[in-house]
Amino acid sequence: MERISNLLSSFLYIETFSILVVAFCSWRRRKALGALPLFFLCLCSAVYAFGYGMEITSTSLRDVNLWGKIEYLGLAFIPSLWIIQAHSLAAKDKKISRTCISILFIIPILTVIFRYTNDYFHLMYRNETLINNGYFYVLSYQKCFWYYLYYIFFYVCMIISIAMYYKAFSKAVGLERHQLKIMVCASISVLFFEGFDQFQIVPLKMDYGAFIMFFVYVVFAYAVYPFDMMHIIPMSREIIFDWVYDGVLVVDTDFNLKDFNYAAKEVFKALDRSIIGTKIESCTREAPEFGKSLKMWCRSKKEYSQENLPESFKEDVFEFSIVSVDNISYFKARPKALYYKGYKIGSTILISNVTKEKNIIFELEKMAKFDQLTGILNRRCFIELVGNKLTELEKQDDKGILFMFDIDYFKQVNDTYGHQAGDYILKEIAYISKSKIRDKDFIGRYGGEEFIAFLPKLTLKEAVSLIESIRAAFENYNFIYEDIPIKVTASFGVSEYCKKESGEYFSYNEIVKNADIALYKAKESGRNRVSVS
Numbered sequence: 001m002e003r004i005s006n007l008l009s010s011f012l013y014i015e016t017f018s019i020l021v022v023a024f025c026s027w028r029r030r031k032a033l034g035a036l037p038l039f040f041l042c043l044c045s046a047v048y049a050f051g052y053g054m055e056i057t058s059t060s061l062r063d064v065n066l067w068g069k070i071e072y073l074g075l076a077f078i079p080s081l082w083i084i085q086a087h088s089l090a091a092k093d094k095k096i097s098r099t100c101i102s103i104l105f106i107i108p109i110l111t112v113i114f115r116y117t118n119d120y121f122h123l124m125y126r127n128e129t130l131i132n133n134g135y136f137y138v139l140s141y142q143k144c145f146w147y148y149l150y151y152i153f154f155y156v157c158m159i160i161s162i163a164m165y166y167k168a169f170s171k172a173v174g175l176e177r178h179q180l181k182i183m184v185c186a187s188i189s190v191l192f193f194e195g196f197d198q199f200q201i202v203p204l205k206m207d208y209g210a211f212i213m214f215f216v217y218v219v220f221a222y223a224v225y226p227f228d229m230m231h232i233i234p235m236s237r238e239i240i241f242d243w244v245y246d247g248v249l250v251v252d253t254d255f256n257l258k259d260f261n262y263a264a265k266e267v268f269k270a271l272d273r274s275i276i277g278t279k280i281e282s283c284t285r286e287a288p289e290f291g292k293s294l295k296m297w298c299r300s301k302k303e304y305s306q307e308n309l310p311e312s313f314k315e316d317v318f319e320f321s322i323v324s325v326d327n328i329s330y331f332k333a334r335p336k337a338l339y340y341k342g343y344k345i346g347s348t349i350l351i352s353n354v355t356k357e358k359n360i361i362f363e364l365e366k367m368a369k370f371d372q373l374t375g376i377l378n379r380r381c382f383i384e385l386v387g388n389k390l391t392e393l394e395k396q397d398d399k400g401i402l403f404m405f406d407i408d409y410f411k412q413v414n415d416t417y418g419h420q421a422g423d424y425i426l427k428e429i430a431y432i433s434k435s436k437i438r439d440k441d442f443i444g445r446y447g448g449e450e451f452i453a454f455l456p457k458l459t460l461k462e463a464v465s466l467i468e469s470i471r472a473a474f475e476n477y478n479f480i481y482e483d484i485p486i487k488v489t490a491s492f493g494v495s496e497y498c499k500k501e502s503g504e505y506f507s508y509n510e511i512v513k514n515a516d517i518a519l520y521k522a523k524e525s526g527r528n529r530v531s532v533s
Contacts (some may be wrong), residue, residue, distance in 0.1 A: 005056050012053030015213065019046045022217045031277025032256065037085035038220055044081060045213040047074030056138070061130050064139050069116055076111040076150070079157035080104040082187070085220070086161035089183060090168035107153045114146045124150075154194070162187045176253075178343070186219045247351035253344060255280045255295065267322070267331060267351055286322045290333065293318040297335050298347065319354075330358040371445040373423060374430035379452075382444030386454045387508055389442070390497060393456060394505050400456040400497040401463035404515045405470075405490045408527040410449035413486060421481040422449075425488055428479060436470045452512070460496050460532065467492050467530050475528060489528035493519025496532075 023042030029035045051071035058064045083104055087096045114123040125141035132138075162184060169180035193212055247264030251257055257276055265271045268284045275283055281291040297316055322329045334350045369381040377385065386402075393400055407413075407429060414422040426449065433443055433451065443453040455463050471492055479486040495514035499505055506514075518533035525531065 009053040044074035377444035491522035
């Protein structure tokens with residue numbers, strides 16, 4: 001008799017330890033859907049299993065009664081937690097309210113109170129005795145009102161949970177449908193085992209519910225962490241190892257963070273093991289466009305089929321940036337879908353820092369568009385942009401003004417003060433000119449000491465007034481190079497972009513030629529003046 005009871009209790013102790021291991025894993029992944037309720041379910045079940053293991057080795061009514069009370073510290077709360085677990089997995093987009101949680105725990109709390117005061121009020125049992133089942137002693141009792149009420153509550157919770165799982169199962173597809181089917185089967189098995197126990201359709205008059213808890217929670221863990229610890233992380237690490245310099249993120253199909261490497265933490269500072277299971281947007285706040293781009297990429301991918309599987313493994317790329325106080329960092333993200341037995345289980349994203357490459361590209365683009373000395377448009381870019389603007393103005397039947405100006409006696413500046421002084425004058429002239437015109441105007445360096453500008457949608461009178469203010473600004477500006485004041489003026493030639501007498505618009509070359517003629521007239525007339533063609 002003692003040998004059988006010790007064997008069964010040892011199994012329950014091992015089961016208790018195993019359930020606590022599942023609880024530990026659930027706590028580590030507590031941000032994942034259903035993980036936190038599973039953690040509390042495991043704790044309650046561990047108390048229940050351990051208490052029952054001690055009960056079947058006890059030989060006195062007093063000890064059996066004591067361990068029975070301890071069992072209820074866990075057993076009483078299992079049905080409520082089962083409902084919460086089902087809601088978290090079957091209705092993952094809706095949070096269960098605190099009011100509902102409070103209501104769910106009323107009966108469990110009262111059950112614990114009535115079990116501990118049963119010796120006085122007998123609301124759970126009466127006429128408790130120990131009987132021998134042929135191998136060891138078990139508790140025999142007469143069931144009372146609250147006992148029946150608790151088990152009605154137990155069955156109602158189980159049936160509601162099964163209904164919630166089944167409803168979600170009927171709407172789900174792919175891997176999620178497979179997960180929910182597991183949850184339905186596991187819940188039904190618990191319902192049947194507890195039914196057999198209540199109707200005593202079991203040998204030895206034992207509570208077999210305590211013996212199946214470990215197997216149920218292993219199945220639950222398998223469903224709560226599908227392809228998480230067992231598949232997603234190993235698969236991703238087979239593709240991209242932890243030692244790579246690029247960052248790696250792993251997400252599931254609901255865009256919850258599942259894993260990351262050290263390099264990814266260098267990109268997104270908020271990354272931490274404690275936030276695994278949270279939405280990717282909350283982990284990558286430094287780059288709001290990252291989560292949006294990742295979701296757009298996923299939506300653009302075709303659904304899995306045998307025909308398009310090779311295509312689904314092709315790499316795509318999107319870029320994002322992170323702005324800090326003193327600079328902007330640029331990154332390239334290469335997501336790759338992860339599949340297991342025909343189901344898409346998530347994605348792994350390789351993140352490369354491309355700031356140096358981007359800055360080189362920006363610098364090359366700047367060199368291609370802007371004059372290196374003055375920072376304004378170079379001749380080629382000016383011609384291209386103004387050419388497009390002229391086409392636009394012609395369609396709108398509108399006008400514009402082009403003017404050219406040349407620094408007076410610039411060769412003397414170079415000969416007298418040196419070419420570095422000349423470079424200083426050119427930069428200052430460009431700066432003054434750009435500060436005077438509008439943001440929508442164009443100004444460029446035409447060559448040497450000659451500049452060119454275009455003012456769209458201005459009348460000739462308005463333009464001449466603006467150009468005159470630029471001329472005066474040059475004349476009144478204190479150009480000082482190495483403590484030496486230098487007097488600088490410029491001559492301006494102006495032409496209008498408008499229709500000819502024939503009804504056609506002047507071409508770009510024609511208005512440039514007209515402005516050049518006007519500029520020549522300004523120089524011939526004594527320089528430091530504005531001439532209109």
